[in-house]
Amino acid sequence: MSPLLELRGVSKRFGGVHAVDKVSFSIAPGELVGLIGPNGAGKTTAFNLVSGVHPLSGGEVFFLGERISGSSPTRIARRGIARTFQNIRLFRSLTVFEHVLVAQTCHASSMLAQFSPFASRAELERRRQAMETLAAVGLAQRHDELAVHLPYGGQRRLEIARALATAPKLLLLDEPAAGLNDTETEELRVMLDALRLRGYTILLVEHDMQLVMRLCSRILVLNFGKLIASGTPAEVRADRDVVDAYLGVES
Amino acid sequence: MNIYYEGVLASMGINILLALSAYAILATDRLSLGNAGFMAIGAYLSSYLTVNLGWALFPALAAGALAAAAVGLLVGLPVLRLQGIYFVMGTLAFGEIVRTFFQNFEPTGGAYGMRGMFGASLAMIYAFVGGFLLLFLAYGRSRAGRASDAVRDDDEAARSIGINVVAVRLLSFAWGALIAGVAGALFAHYALYVESGNFNFLMSANAVLFVILGGVQTVWGAIIGAILFTLLPEGLRFLADWRMTAYGVILVTLMALRPEGILTRAMLKNLRRLYGRRP
Numbered sequence: 342m343s344p345l346l347e348l349r350g351v352s353k354r355f356g357g358v359h360a361v362d363k364v365s366f367s368i369a370p371g372e373l374v375g376l377i378g379p380n381g382a383g384k385t386t387a388f389n390l391v392s393g394v395h396p397l398s399g400g401e402v403f404f405l406g407e408r409i410s411g412s413s414p415t416r417i418a419r420r421g422i423a424r425t426f427q428n429i430r431l432f433r434s435l436t437v438f439e440h441v442l443v444a445q446t447c448h449a450s451s452m453l454a455q456f457s458p459f460a461s462r463a464e465l466e467r468r469r470q471a472m473e474t475l476a477a478v479g480l481a482q483r484h485d486e487l488a489v490h491l492p493y494g495g496q497r498r499l500e501i502a503r504a505l506a507t508a509p510k511l512l513l514l515d516e517p518a519a520g521l522n523d524t525e526t527e528e529l530r531v532m533l534d535a536l537r538l539r540g541y542t543i544l545l546v547e548h549d550m551q552l553v554m555r556l557c558s559r560i561l562v563l564n565f566g567k568l569i570a571s572g573t574p575a576e577v578r579a580d581r582d583v584v585d586a587y588l589g590v591e592s
Numbered sequence: 593m594n595i596y597y598e599g600v601l602a603s604m605g606i607n608i609l610l611a612l613s614a615y616a617i618l619a620t621d622r623l624s625l626g627n628a629g630f631m632a633i634g635a636y637l638s639s640y641l642t643v644n645l646g647w648a649l650f651p652a653l654a655a656g657a658l659a660a661a662a663v664g665l666l667v668g669l670p671v672l673r674l675q676g677i678y679f680v681m682g683t684l685a686f687g688e689i690v691r692t693f694f695q696n697f698e699p700t701g702g703a704y705g706m707r708g709m710f711g712a713s714l715a716m717i718y719a720f721v722g723g724f725l726l727l728f729l730a731y732g733r734s735r736a737g738r739a740s741d742a743v744r745d746d747d748e749a750a751r752s753i754g755i756n757v758v759a760v761r762l763l764s765f766a767w768g769a770l771i772a773g774v775a776g777a778l779f780a781h782y783a784l785y786v787e788s789g790n791f792n793f794l795m796s797a798n799a800v801l802f803v804i805l806g807g808v809q810t811v812w813g814a815i816i817g818a819i820l821f822t823l824l825p826e827g828l829r830f831l832a833d834w835r836m837t838a839y840g841v842i843l844v845t846l847m848a849l850r851p852e853g854i855l856t857r858a859m860l861k862n863l864r865r866l867y868g869r870r871p
Contacts, residue, residue, distance in 0.1 A: 415754055415757065426752075430752075442735075456735075
């Protein structure tokens with residue numbers, strides 16, 4: 342099957358630092374791939390390159406066979422790549438429900454409909470879908486609250502709901518388990534597993550190794566901006582370079 | 593009506609329009625200090641059309657407003673590329689350029705200013721206030737309005753869900769310019785005389801001040817701000833020479849006590865809960 346996402350020799354330099362250094366990998370439709378690595382390995386930078394937040398210093402990114410590197414974040418999002426943020430970025434004046442509504446940018450509606458204060462039949466349908474999306478992440482009961490009033494775990498799940506509402510073909514999740522307790526992390530695992538079963542393609546950056554090992558069919562390992570390993574959880578765990586990267590190695 | 597009260601009410605109406613024009617832009621997290629420039633364009637163009645070419649007031653007013661919006665689009669395109677303080681400086685420079693242009697532009701009287709306009713009434717000013725308020729309320733309930741809220745709260749997150757942040761900011765900027773253009777045309781045809789000095793930096797700064805003091809989160813904040821801070825200096829007249837000092841002290845105190853402004857969205861939500869769900 343042709344890949345959904347493909348990185349070819351992607352690099353990013355900040356001054357003299359090679360944050361991401363000639364990284365190449367591809368993701369097939371329906372895969373749940375983990376991207377791991379020690380702090381500062383370049384995982385979030387790689388996300389920012391795919392989603393268009395930073396311009397590339399070298400290489401190319403392809404999505405559905407078309408080159409997307411060089412496009413704006415808005416264009417890339419509209420093509421079907423949605424993301425969450427490591428440091429939660431919710432809209433402070435919007436309610437939980439409004440977060441999902443505002444993200445339904447995939448739905449083509451006329452310019453006039455965009456400015457209409459009245460709820461058309463199509464709009465009512467979108468609201469129903471928004472409630473479904475909230476139900477999928479367990480936030481339907483709290484739909485009328487301001488998002489900033491949600492507990493931390495709820496805010497993380499709302500970030501995922503907002504990304505889902507764009508009807509993405511690829512979901513980039515940046516450390517969704519960061520700051521969650523064991524129960525919340527387990528809930529998250531069940532939720533991500535359900536998304537995988539529903540056919541979503543997911544690229545997951547995560548520090549919680551146990552979560553990644555249990556969820557992902559394939560794992561990519563970054564260290565100092567370079568891709569040092571790629572394979573099944575068992576293969577990666579046995580990889581000498583990966584062990585060295587995580588435990589440090591005397592040179 | 594007493595001519596003094598009518599004058600206060602008229603300048604309050606113009607100030608509300610000015611505050612709405614600043615609010616339209618602040619609502620996308622951009623602060624413009626050049627709205628007096630758009631007001632000048634609306635004022636001078638409509639005045640030239642009514643006085644020199646004999647147009648009726650409404651077509652002239654519409655032409656002035658549309659010209660201000662068109663200039664808003666042209667200026668907004670490059671200026672909106674600037675971030676934070678640089679955007680503020682860019683709009684400030686624009687306002688000053690417009691002011692000095694009209695100071696030297698002979699066809700509209702240059703430094704002598706323009707006279708001969710008439711026809712705007714108090715009722716007309718408040719009809720526009722009401723009309724624009726309704727449009728803002730409708731916009732707030734629409735998808736476009738919600739997208740604009742998202743842009744104000746976090747533009748990077750807004751981009752990540754496919755919102756065209758540049759388009760939202762540009763349209764809001766032009767919309768703010770249009771409202772300022774209407775305010776200018778009404779001001780000129782109510783005050784009967786305009787000069788370039790009317791449209792100075794202080795006027796742009798006041799527009800922003802009304803909104804920040806009243807509350808930037810909702811359109812009601814802009815309106816309350818403009819009403820209170822038009823009336824306050826009038827109410828302080830008994831202090832004579834100390835009037836503006838007291839005004840300043842009140843502004844600083846209010847900013848310190850309520851940095852988010854008098855009205856907030858959470859407050860309106862609570863009020864609605866309190867009064868809306870009664871049997």
